[in-house]
Amino acid sequence: MKTIVLFLRKKRLVNALFAVYLLLVLRLTVFRPGFWPLHLFRGGNIDEPWNYYLTFVHQGRWDLLWWDFLWNYLGNIVGFLPLGGWLVWRDRRCPLWEAAGVGLALSLFIETSQYVFGVGTASVSDLMTNTLGAWLGAWLLKNAQLDAKRRAEWPPL
Numbered sequence: 116m117k118t119i120v121l122f123l124r125k126k127r128l129v130n131a132l133f134a135v136y137l138l139l140v141l142r143l144t145v146f147r148p149g150f151w152p153l154h155l156f157r158g159g160n161i162d163e164p165w166n167y168y169l170t171f172v173h174q175g176r177w178d179l180l181w182w183d184f185l186w187n188y189l190g191n192i193v194g195f196l197p198l199g200g201w202l203v204w205r206d207r208r209c210p211l212w213e214a215a216g217v218g219l220a221l222s223l224f225i226e227t228s229q230y231v232f233g234v235g236t237a238s239v240s241d242l243m244t245n246t247l248g249a250w251l252g253a254w255l256l257k258n259a260q261l262d263a264k265r266r267a268e269w270p271p272l
Contacts, residue, residue, distance in 0.1 A: 133201045140194065144235060145228045191244035192251065195222070199252025207260060211253050218249020
């Protein structure tokens with residue numbers, strides 16, 4: 116009985132932390148300064164992947180290029196790792212393609228909202244890196260679970 120109570124508390128805590136994570140992601144991407152629901156289609160931007168970086172290359176601004184590349188691309192991947200990890204934690208049988216699909220759907224919602232409400236820049240590269248981040252988070256947790264299972268079964272009898 117005590118183990119069931121501890122498991123349920125752990126489950127509630129993880130779900131609460133995940134809800135905070137989702138709210139934070141939405142706050143950073145959609146509900147940022149300048150957001151107002153009545154500002155529909157007030158001039159949202161669509162960014163083509165790499166156009167922004169080509170300007171840095173043409174200007175010779177290599178000092179800004181690497182930092183911006185890390186922030187935009189790796190930041191998006193790392194930002195969606197918890198989503199994929201939570202999906203696998205919630206259901207161990209969750210296939211990787213499903214985690215990627217949920218990441219794609221959330222990212223598509225975010226990018227569409229950024230365009231519709233004119234906050235931020237909707238970008239295809241964000242869509243790709245966010246989806247990759249969700250897939251990678253699911254993959255990492257699945258492999259960690261497999262490793263733990265293998266260690267628990269060692270030594271083989």
